[in-house]
Amino acid sequence: MKRILALIICLLLTTVAFSQDNNNFFSRLKNIFVVHDTVYIYVNQNANDSIADAQDTQVDDDDDDDDDERSESIPVPVDTLDTHDIFRKVVLFDNGTWLYYNIDMSFIPYALESDHWTTEKVHSYNDIALNDLPDTIQLTLVDSTHRYCIPHPGQVTSRYKYRWKRPHRGIDIGLHVGDAVYAAFDGIVRAALPINLTGGYGNVLVIRHPNGLETYYGHLTRFIVKSGDIVKAGELIGYGGSTGRSTGPHLHFETRYMGQAFDPERIFDFENGTLRCEEFTLRKHYFNINSHYGMTDAQSKVASTKPPKASKSGGSGKGSPVYYKVRSGDNLGKIAKRHGTTVEKLCKLNGFKSNKVLKVGQRIRVK
Numbered sequence: 037m038k039r040i041l042a043l044i045i046c047l048l049l050t051t052v053a054f055s056q057d058n059n060n061f062f063s064r065l066k067n068i069f070v071v072h073d074t075v076y077i078y079v080n081q082n083a084n085d086s087i088a089d090a091q092d093t094q095v096d097d098d099d100d101d102d103d104d105e106r107s108e109s110i111p112v113p114v115d116t117l118d119t120h121d122i123f124r125k126v127v128l129f130d131n132g133t134w135l136y137y138n139i140d141m142s143f144i145p146y147a148l149e150s151d152h153w154t155t156e157k158v159h160s161y162n163d164i165a166l167n168d169l170p171d172t173i174q175l176t177l178v179d180s181t182h183r184y185c186i187p188h189p190g191q192v193t194s195r196y197k198y199r200w201k202r203p204h205r206g207i208d209i210g211l212h213v214g215d216a217v218y219a220a221f222d223g224i225v226r227a228a229l230p231i232n233l234t235g236g237y238g239n240v241l242v243i244r245h246p247n248g249l250e251t252y253y254g255h256l257t258r259f260i261v262k263s264g265d266i267v268k269a270g271e272l273i274g275y276g277g278s279t280g281r282s283t284g285p286h287l288h289f290e291t292r293y294m295g296q297a298f299d300p301e302r303i304f305d306f307e308n309g310t311l312r313c314e315e316f317t318l319r320k321h322y323f324n325i326n327s328h329y330g331m332t333d334a335q336s337k338v339a340s341t342k343p344p345k346a347s348k349s350g351g352s353g354k355g356s357p358v359y360y361k362v363r364s365g366d367n368l369g370k371i372a373k374r375h376g377t378t379v380e381k382l383c384k385l386n387g388f389k390s391n392k393v394l395k396v397g398q399r400i401r402v403k
Contacts, residue, residue: 238280
């Protein structure tokens with residue numbers, strides 16, 4: 037009876053904690069439920085909030101005298117709560133206390149935070165052109181320590197293709213305002229940007245993953261992670277909405293490598309909620325808007341040679357981005373004059389400040 041009362045008290049206290057602060061760890065927990073694979077832990081009496089050891093043992097529920105005697109000295113774990121972080125559990129004790137128990141944290145390479153890392157704009161690889169990439173890139177999507185998750189279990193309502201004569205470089209997944217959105221893979225949040233900094237993306241999150249991929253989550257009502265946060269596959273990162281350039285609530289989801297977008301359906305089967313493969317060969321022609329899942333490689337190569345479609349007005353529209361390789365003696369003023377633009381526009385296109393020091397050989401966008 038004491039054990040049941042203690043468990044109920046723990047659950048009530050935990051529920052209160054979940055409602056306090058939407059920006060702390062509690063707001064990132066999933067639907068809470070008690071699991072039956074109890075973790076038994078011996079607590080170091082010299083440090084009440086630390087774990088000295090963890091091992092599986094059995095407790096004789098019929099020996100009430102032993103339970104009472106033990107609970108007065110060392111708290112006895114009675115069950116665990118799963119959290120949305122698959123590497124962390126909440127352990128409940130028979131004296132009404134609880135603590136976190138961390139397991140098998142996945143490795144996130146430090147290099148992820150040093151290569152083209154920017155928190156102030158959506159895209160971060162503006163100086164790398166498609167021609168700079170190899171013909172094939174071999175990517176490990178999941179392994180024994182890195183998992184995956186469909187970002188939202190909804191129906192795909194718009195695919196990677198031309199839409200209204202404009203390239204739609206991701207897919208749209210139907211949802212309701214406030215629906216949960218999850219991280220697709222383990223990684224680090226590179227950008228968590230509000231509407232006024234992202235244009236059509238609305239509130240958007242960009243997560244960089246250990247294999248170099250980046251995933252984009254657009255039109256969110258709000259996000260509950262920030263730049264620099266390490267997240268796990270399946271961790272709650274925000275809530276769906278219709279912010280930015282949107283005709284209704286949905287999640288705009290993109291997969292990019294070195295800034296180049298490709299069809300997310302090449303790696304995810306959204307209809308069945310599964311990953312198509314654990315090892316993925318990313319080919320350069322996949323980055324073309326005309327290349328999508330379902331094509332053979334031969335069909336994809338042919339499709340990638342098609343000219344871009346005209347804009348709505350029937351002209352060439354804005355066209356493809358134009359890049360310039362910095363030469364010795366160049367500065368932003370000289371480059372702007374040479375290309376009929378202004379320093380202000382160059383800074384906006386590239387996320388520079390006006391006093392940016394350019395490096396010889398660096399590629400910057402000029403149109």
